[in-house]
Amino acid sequence: MPWIPRGLRDGIVTSRYPHRPDGYGEGFRGTVVVHPGREGDHRVAAIAEACPTGAISIEAGQPRLDRGRCILCGRCTEMYPQAFRFDPGFESSAVRRDRLVVPEGDEDDAALALARSELARRVKALRRSVHIRHVDAGSDGADEWEVAALTNPVYDVQRLGIYFTASPKHADLLLVTGVGAVGMLGPLSQTFEVMPEPKVVIAAGVDAISGGLIGNGYATRGGVADSLPVDVFVPGSPPTPFALLHGILLAIGLLPTARRGATRRSMNPRPSVQSERAAHGPSSPEDPPREDGP
Ligand code: SF4
Numbered sequence: 001m002p003w004i005p006r007g008l009r010d011g012i013v014t015s016r017y018p019h020r021p022d023g024y025g026e027g028f029r030g031t032v033v034v035h036p037g038r039e040g041d042h043r044v045a046a047i048a049e050a051c052p053t054g055a056i057s058i059e060a061g062q063p064r065l066d067r068g069r070c071i072l073c074g075r076c077t078e079m080y081p082q083a084f085r086f087d088p089g090f091e092s093s094a095v096r097r098d099r100l101v102v103p104e105g106d107e108d109d110a111a112l113a114l115a116r117s118e119l120a121r122r123v124k125a126l127r128r129s130v131h132i133r134h135v136d137a138g139s140d141g142a143d144e145w146e147v148a149a150l151t152n153p154v155y156d157v158q159r160l161g162i163y164f165t166a167s168p169k170h171a172d173l174l175l176v177t178g179v180g181a182v183g184m185l186g187p188l189s190q191t192f193e194v195m196p197e198p199k200v201v202i203a204a205g206v207d208a209i210s211g212g213l214i215g216n217g218y219a220t221r222g223g224v225a226d227s228l229p230v231d232v233f234v235p236g237s238p239p240t241p242f243a244l245l246h247g248i249l250l251a252i253g254l255l256p257t258a259r260r261g262a263t264r265r266s267m268n269p270r271p272s273v274q275s276e277r278a279a280h281g282p283s284s285p286e287d288p289p290r291e292d293g294p
Contacts, residue, residue: 031067045245066210095116130163139177180223209233232250
């Protein structure tokens with residue numbers, strides 16, 4: 001709870017992410033990382049069997065973990081901590097579904113760069129402000145708590161020109177949570193159709209990406225990727241507000257190039273010293289030097 005001492009000290013609890021790294025994110029289970037070099041290890045095969053969502057596989061003798069399926073239950077990290085461990089990193093969103101499988105291959109870096117640059121070009125008009133329409137397509141409610149937290153004083157996404165809207169006709173970005181319940185596919189499609197161009201779609205959470213624990217069934221479609229043209233995948237179960245924010249910034253083309261300066265200049269007019277201090281409190285010794293300060 002680092003925001004408690006910060007709030008008591010400065011009177012301000014609002015995160016400075018993405019302009020500055022923030023310790024808030026480190027208290028969460030972010031992702032599971034896989035140690036390399038476990039070729040032929042029979043314990044990995046046993047853990048792949050034990051994973052409740054089939055997120056672990058073995059390719060060419062090496063373990064692979066699909067973050068688009070991982071519900072962060074912790075079973076693998078408890079059974080075999082030498083091979084699997086939690087990492088607090090939350091910048092795990094991807095513009096391609098296959099990039100959620102780790103360890104990543106580097107053979108298609110050019111294709112990945114092309115996908116990101118095309119997305120950035122398409123959404124260029126959204127960089128000063130973006131309006132989000134959130135649709136729950138069959139969630140258990142956990143994802144919605146995290147989405148709602150984006151507007152609280154700690155994350156305060158409005159400071160970045162990010163707003164939620166009730167009308168899809170006013171929305172630039174469709175944020176979808178839930179397993180893709182059959183009854184929601186029609187409303188989801190209608191929402192997407194009436195959104196003006198340019199528009200971008202985020203599948204937020206493992207349920208929306210792959211169906212999570214429920215997967216594909218008579219009442220679900222194993223996520224929404226087959227029903228919508230998803231641009232950004234945000235893993236997590238549920239994804240933390242920081243993970244969601246990273247996905248939103250990625251979707252509107254503001255990551256990763258020159259993130260601090262570019263984001264500040266693109267999304268907000270340059271703030272005055274007075275307004276920055278009002279927003280974040282006085283500078284503290286641990287703050288990094290300002291890039292564009294007076
Ligand atoms: S933490 Fe993820 S990969 Fe590990 S067992 Fe649970 S669901 Fe599977």
